[in-house]
Amino acid sequence: xxxxxxxxxxxxxxxxxxxxxxxxxxxxxxxxxxxxxxxxxxxxxxxxxxxxxxxxxxxxxxxxxxxxxxxxxxxxxxxxxxxxxxxxxxxxxxxxxxxxxxxxxxxxxxxxxxxxxxxxxxxxxxxxxxxxxxxxxxxxxxxxxxxxxxxxxxxxxxxxxxxxxxxxxxxxxxxxxxxxxxxxxxxxxxxxxxxxxxxxxxxxxxxxxxxxxxxxxxxxxxxxx
Amino acid sequence: xxxxxxxxxxxxxxxxxxxxxxxxxxxxxxxxxxxxxxxxxxxxxxxxxxxxxxxxxxxxxxxxxxxxxxxxxxxxxxxxxxxxxxxxxxxxxxxxxxxxxxxxxxxxxxxxxxxxxxxxxxxxxxxxxxxxxxxxxxxxxxxxxxxxxxxxxxxxxxxxxxxxxxxxxxxxxxxxxxxxxxxxxxxxxxxxxxxxxxxxxxxxxxxxxxxxxxxxxxxxxxxxx
DNA sequence: CCCTCTAGTTGAACATGTTCAGATCTCGGA
DNA sequence: TCCGAGATCTGAACATGTTCAACTAGAGGG
Numbered sequence: 001x002x003x004x005x006x007x008x009x010x011x012x013x014x015x016x017x018x019x020x021x022x023x024x025x026x027x028x029x030x031x032x033x034x035x036x037x038x039x040x041x042x043x044x045x046x047x048x049x050x051x052x053x054x055x056x057x058x059x060x061x062x063x064x065x066x067x068x069x070x071x072x073x074x075x076x077x078x079x080x081x082x083x084x085x086x087x088x089x090x091x092x093x094x095x096x097x098x099x100x101x102x103x104x105x106x107x108x109x110x111x112x113x114x115x116x117x118x119x120x121x122x123x124x125x126x127x128x129x130x131x132x133x134x135x136x137x138x139x140x141x142x143x144x145x146x147x148x149x150x151x152x153x154x155x156x157x158x159x160x161x162x163x164x165x166x167x168x169x170x171x172x173x174x175x176x177x178x179x180x181x182x183x184x185x186x187x188x189x190x191x192x193x194x195x196x197x198x199x200x201x202x203x204x205x206x207x208x209x210x211x212x213x214x215x216x217x218x219x220x221x222x223x224x225x
Numbered sequence: 226x227x228x229x230x231x232x233x234x235x236x237x238x239x240x241x242x243x244x245x246x247x248x249x250x251x252x253x254x255x256x257x258x259x260x261x262x263x264x265x266x267x268x269x270x271x272x273x274x275x276x277x278x279x280x281x282x283x284x285x286x287x288x289x290x291x292x293x294x295x296x297x298x299x300x301x302x303x304x305x306x307x308x309x310x311x312x313x314x315x316x317x318x319x320x321x322x323x324x325x326x327x328x329x330x331x332x333x334x335x336x337x338x339x340x341x342x343x344x345x346x347x348x349x350x351x352x353x354x355x356x357x358x359x360x361x362x363x364x365x366x367x368x369x370x371x372x373x374x375x376x377x378x379x380x381x382x383x384x385x386x387x388x389x390x391x392x393x394x395x396x397x398x399x400x401x402x403x404x405x406x407x408x409x410x411x412x413x414x415x416x417x418x419x420x421x422x423x424x425x426x427x428x429x430x431x432x433x434x435x436x437x438x439x440x441x442x443x444x445x446x447x448x449x450x
Numbered sequence: 451c452c453c454t455c456t457a458g459t460t461g462a463a464c465a466t467g468t469t470c471a472g473a474t475c476t477c478g479g480a
Numbered sequence: 481t482c483c484g485a486g487a488t489c490t491g492a493a494c495a496t497g498t499t500c501a502a503c504t505a506g507a508g509g510g
Binding site for chain 3 (some may be wrong): 273
């Protein structure tokens with residue numbers, strides 16, 4: 001969580017880190033709406049102006065949370081990816097470990113969603129500001145595809161990871177709306193979706209659906225905020 | 226737009242109608258964020274408190290806009306539905322006329338999306354508060370399916386309209402993110418998606434994919450805010 | 451050791467949606 | 481016509497994220 005490097009931190013770095021830590025803890029405990037700038041400032045023992053000096057906006061603080069979550073996603077997914085070379089299984093691993101990271105935030109998911117969904121929000125996972133955390137997930141999907149034994153037609157290789165990341169975002173969207181206990185419906189949706197993909201895979205390799213699927217992928221893969 | 230019944234309106238009804246008209250015009254011209262309560266009050270010549278007396282929240286005013294838009298959707302779709310009995314064509318009509326209604330709002334789409342996407346927002350199309358306008362669209366899809374010559378397996382009939390309405394929401398989501406001129410990419414996505422559906426339809430009727438598709442539909446069809 | 455300049459910090463000010471205690475008006479009944 | 485209760489209206493107050501002019505402190509050069 002907090003870096004504990006050996007170089008002594010400057011006063012500024014300590015203040016910034018303190019604000020960051022206070023904010024992230026509050027986001028986890030109280031969610032987005034209840035975590036007000038004034039509350040963060042108070043708990044960190046600084047003024048409102050200081051938090052805005054170190055983080056230009058409240059959303060910049062959420063960005064820090066994103067990074068934490070995505071790093072945890074990678075840490076959870078990578079070891080599991082070593083255990084299978086089946087494409088669909090590997091995709092399932094990335095999706096499932098991704099959902100697992102979100103779990104604790106479900107009570108506050110609507111607040112975060114509302115703040116992040118606008119294409120103009122820096123919090124948007126598809127925005128330029130979120131490139132760093134987004135790329136972590138895209139890389140996970142790239143690895144998942146690349147490490148599978150039956151590889152897909154080469155023409156899919158470039159765009160597929162970005163499209164899968166989008167699929168993951170859609171799954172997360174479903175998850176936000178999922179009020180079943182422990183969001184088990186989302187997991188069921190994922191299982192059934194993956195089963196459908198497994199069944200459809202031969203069709204994709206065959207000629208019939210390949211062209212229209214390819215064209216769909218073209219459009220979807222370059223969605224940006 | 227404004228109803229022009231013959232019964233003379235009470236003072237209260239006139240005030241309410243005035244606020245409504247001023248607000249809707251402003252939403253269309255200035256979008257969601259720039260349309261402040263104080264601005265509406267000022268343009269309607271009433272106080273801030275009065276607008277909140279007639280409409281408990283700003284979102285209640287957007288709800289009125291929704292109804293206008295969905296009524297226009299129905300008015301645009303119904304005559305066109307009489308011109309074809311091909312299932313995919315009919316779906317295309319409902320999707321396309323739906324997108325056409327949104328067109329003028331695209332510059333402000335992110336603002337509206339952010340306000341509407343939270344499952345806890347009354348503005349959410351899947352919320353109880355939006356039942357009226359949502360049902361207009363669901364009925365359109367029901368008609369589109371029911372009036373097609375090659376009907377689908379009966380087991381799909383119940384849930385399909387709700388699932389199609391969800392698909393329409395997803396298409397609208399894509400549309401919000403679509404910055405191509407006149408959002409032509411969204412139309413292309415729709416065309417390609419429909420072509421894929423047309424190609425896949427025989428597969429759905431056949432046994433292979435029917436069961437998993439059915440199960441997916443079960444989960445998706447009952448998504449609610 | 452002192453001076454200066456900049457990084458760091460402060461809290462008041464602003465615009466926003468919403469609330470609410472009280473003022474004002476409307477309208478049916480006497 | 482007149483009255484009073486209930487409907488309608490008012491504007492100040494509140495909490496929020498963000499901005500900003502002013503203040504402080506700390507580092508580095510003399």
